[in-house]
Amino acid sequence: MLYRNTLVFLQRLQQAATNGNFHYVSGETDFDGYVRLAKKFSTAYETELSRQTKLRRRRAGEASSTLYAVRLSIRADQDGKIPVHWILVASSGVGRVHEREKLKDMRERKTRLVAGSGRYQLVHDGRTWSWRLSHDAYNRYVERIHRIASLPPDRRRTAEIDGLLRDADAEKLLDELYSEPGFRLVRRQIGKLVSDLRREWTRLRPANGPKLSERTFLAYVRFLPNERCGDLSAVPDLSPQIDRRELFRIAFGCD
Template sequence: MIECESKILAMQRLQDAARFDYHLYFQGEIGLEKLTALSKKFAREYDTELTKSQRSRRKLSGEAVTQFLVWKPESGDKAIFWLLTTGGKGRVMEREQFVDLRDKEHRLSLTGYELVHDGVSWSWRMEKTAYTNHQKRLRNAILAKNDLALQMAIASLYNSPGFRLVRRQVGMLSKWLRGEWKRLRKDTEPMPALPTFLAYVRRLPNPVPKKKTKKVMDVVKA
């Protein structure tokens, strides 16, 4: 099981999965008290705990390779999980029903973002609803001449996770905002300054499993 401590890490690992041909998936929620049992079941039934070399050999032989990815939101008592597979021969294909994230109707989504391939590579972008919500919030603040609300809306926009396609959308929204300001305020007053850029999301490592962490601490104590 790949247990993600943050939403950004979960998004990165899902992006990695798409890049390495784990195109079939299903997504669900489970109570934290049942998560360990589910992880053990998937490991036993679908070999989700294989090493990198074992996964590579199975993939080359045409067998389905499966991974189990989990994100625990900070609030709440449930975890969001994804069972992802490359497809091929195997028990997992016989027992589970998957959708293909390459299908526009089954894109993998998380908290207002969707994972897409734009012809260059896999990346996350805002879903249409999230994009238009930013526009509405910015426009309403301009119309109300509420500078505080506008500053908060801009901060929210630039707090978006800096994946490649999200960065592009933020740039488009910033350009749109300048145009709306000129159209609605008629250049009667200067527009608040915008941040110079949205930083890229830095690459995050997988968390060290708890058992391994304990071993490291034992060595230090010795």
């Protein structure tokens, strides 16, 4: 299935791992390429079978497969095409998908499943499957925290927010941190990053300077219904930031 909403895409992959679909292969294409790929996989691996049928086959020792995909951008490229990221997942068992595809195992550290252009990584921490920020994405936040907190006075920018003087760069960073999807392990990482920011702020900034705003906790992502992508050429021309805020509103039920 091709999704408009990246959060739904991530949720379905998390569910797939929870249900024992540990093997995968992934790639990128455009919408037309995705349509052809979906037909190919449906014919070869019966990816469009119902969940009940796939469950019965897994219990009989057969492998089942499902195709997930999401658009990588809401804007068409210079050739008028919208890029699509696809992931074919499969369960263990006997089946052509294991014979024909070079499947990776998401349970292995070196071949963990990543999504969001490498931003998120699906892991099992001994409790459940959950998405977390990848090491690179997490470390980029760490670097930004130190860089913003340690800016010299002549490079600091301020802005008035709700009648109070705030540091513009720090508030932008907090906005981004609290816009991350609230999966369990991501929430844990965001909590640590915010604590690091406040600690660095206290250590490096003057006590009489702008304070960091207080934020509520990052809410859990509630279960989202499927939303298929039809004709991607009909997608409205929105900016990436507007799209990000809209996904956040849908995910967390904000008005």
